[in-house]
Amino acid sequence: MISLFKKLFFYFLLFTGVILSTSHLGNDFMGISDEEGYLFTIGFCCLVAFILEYLLPKLKN
DSSP: OHHHHHHHHHHHHHHHHHHHHHTTGGGGGGOOOHHHHHHHHHHHHHHHHHIIIIIHHHHHO
């Protein structure tokens, strides 16, 4: 049961990271505001956490 919650949490990190990292791409013509920079940074951190904590150990096994 804990494994299921752990897996759901990591996939939540993955999809949150993807959505937040790509959310500012449609606004390139309007310029990047501080809010969009923060969203990109949070999204990137979520993707890094997913890769380091879930994907790399999964690939090593």
